[in-house]
Amino acid sequence: MTNFSSRVEQVSISGIREVFEAAGEDAINLGLGQPDFPTPDHARQAAVDAIHSGAVDAYTSNKGTRELREAIADKHARDNDLDVDPEDIIATSGGSEALHIALEAHVDSAGHRSANDRTQSGSAGEEVIFPDPGFVSYDALTHLAGGTPKPVGLRDDLTLDPATVEDAITEDTAAFIVNSPANPTGAVQSPDDMREFARIAAEHDVLCISDEVYEHIVFEGEHRTPAEFDDSGNVVVVNACSKSYSMTGWRLGWVTGSTERIERMLRVHQYAQACASAPAQFAAEAALSGPQDVVEEMRVAFEERRNVLLDGLEDIGLDCPTPEGAFYAMPKVPEGFVDECIERGVVVVPGEAFGTQGAGYARISYPVNVETLKEALSIMDEALSAVE
Ligand code: PLP
Numbered sequence: 001m002t003n004f005s006s007r008v009e010q011v012s013i014s015g016i017r018e019v020f021e022a023a024g025e026d027a028i029n030l031g032l033g034q035p036d037f038p039t040p041d042h043a044r045q046a047a048v049d050a051i052h053s054g055a056v057d058a059y060t061s062n063k064g065t066r067e068l069r070e071a072i073a074d075k076h077a078r079d080n081d082l083d084v085d086p087e088d089i090i091a092t093s094g095g096s097e098a099l100h101i102a103l104e105a106h107v108d109s110a111g112h113r114s115a116n117d118r119t120q121s122g123s124a125g126e127e128v129i130f131p132d133p134g135f136v137s138y139d140a141l142t143h144l145a146g147g148t149p150k151p152v153g154l155r156d157d158l159t160l161d162p163a164t165v166e167d168a169i170t171e172d173t174a175a176f177i178v179n180s181p182a183n184p185t186g187a188v189q190s191p192d193d194m195r196e197f198a199r200i201a202a203e204h205d206v207l208c209i210s211d212e213v214y215e216h217i218v219f220e221g222e223h224r225t226p227a228e229f230d231d232s233g234n235v236v237v238v239n240a241c242s243k244s245y246s247m248t249g250w251r252l253g254w255v256t257g258s259t260e261r262i263e264r265m266l267r268v269h270q271y272a273q274a275c276a277s278a279p280a281q282f283a284a285e286a287a288l289s290g291p292q293d294v295v296e297e298m299r300v301a302f303e304e305r306r307n308v309l310l311d312g313l314e315d316i317g318l319d320c321p322t323p324e325g326a327f328y329a330m331p332k333v334p335e336g337f338v339d340e341c342i343e344r345g346v347v348v349v350p351g352e353a354f355g356t357q358g359a360g361y362a363r364i365s366y367p368v369n370v371e372t373l374k375e376a377l378s379i380m381d382e383a384l385s386a387v388e
Pocket residue numbers: 033093094095096097135179182183211213240241242243248252253
């Protein structure tokens with residue numbers, strides 16, 4: 001048998017899957033990372049029309065159709081007050097591919113690390129700093145790019161302190177990742193933090209990858225992007241239609257950054273992907289340029305559920321930093337709580353699936369209706385009694 005690459009051997013299939021498999025078929029699943037709403041009709045219809053017209057039978061331009069990239073640039077002007085050239089956008093297969101090509105294009109597999117450091121971490125590549133607990137792909141994609149993951153802890157409110165990032169930067173740092181609103185915590189970074197992240201990227205000449213896939217799901221404060229404060233060209237923004245328009249299955253995201261960075265990321269995208277799926281590009285263009293009220297409707301529904309969940313957690317006696325965005329909450333939980341929940345038919349994900357500092361927490365994902373959420377809360381109450 002052939003050998004496998006050391007990069008791939010450092011990555012395993014996501015721990016979240018194992019949790020799903022452990023649960024019964026009619027369990028209440030509070031582990032899923034996707035909205036429970038339908039994709040807007042006008043987005044679906046645009047794809048159907050494009051399929052019937054034959055417009056999607058061929059490859060599009062590698063970066064995506066000009067019309068889609070214009071719709072994305074308009075979105076950045078409308079929502080982020082950013083002037084983005086459609087030429088500086090690559091449409092990708094979801095935010096996942098955008099993260100992948102950003103890391104592939106910027107992280108070297110040979111850093112300046114000492115032999116001792118290499119043996120300890122099993123990797124010699126440049127470092128990527130990201131939040132712990134944080135989205136599972138950051139660690140895996142860093143390994144796949146040949147880099148060295150450098151997870152850093154969070155503040156008590158589960159936001160990422162720019163000072164922590166700055167302290168973690170070494171001569172081997174290629175990039176740091178900021179994710180607001182965040183998975184798995186629901187935390188939203190302040191405008192001041194975002195300004196600091198842009199400053200750090202400029203001053204230390206490292207790349208800031210800003211993962212903004214939950215940008216529209218904010219309940220308190222506001223979403224701001226470090227790109228707004230960037231004049232060094234060291235910020236790239238990753239975004240997607242997945243969460244904003246409930247289009248996780250369509251696989252359409254994008255990355256934007258300086259012309260030079262886009263050109264390098266395009267080299268990876270061109271050979272790994274050629275172009276994002278054409279029907280999805282048409283659907284995304286319609287979603288981004290059509291009526292935006294669905295986005296607000298979903299945000300309002302998530303806020304109501306968040307409030308029900310927070311009240312319920314308080315009632316049963318679980319301490320939970322208030323999540324200001326996304327559709328996740330991360331209460332502190334006693335040992336054995338997650339297993340007791342799963343045994344009783346409520347799937348929640350152990351915090352350590354998102355990094356070592358996630359130990360002692362559970363991630364509750366709440367894209368379910370209020371009734372289901374209340375039922376789950378009463379089961380969590382029983383689970384808690386069982387371990388206390
Ligand atoms: N970034 C974060 C923080 C996420 O939670 C996810 C998906 O869960 C993604 C990126 C990837 O999204 P997509 O489905 O668009 O690939």
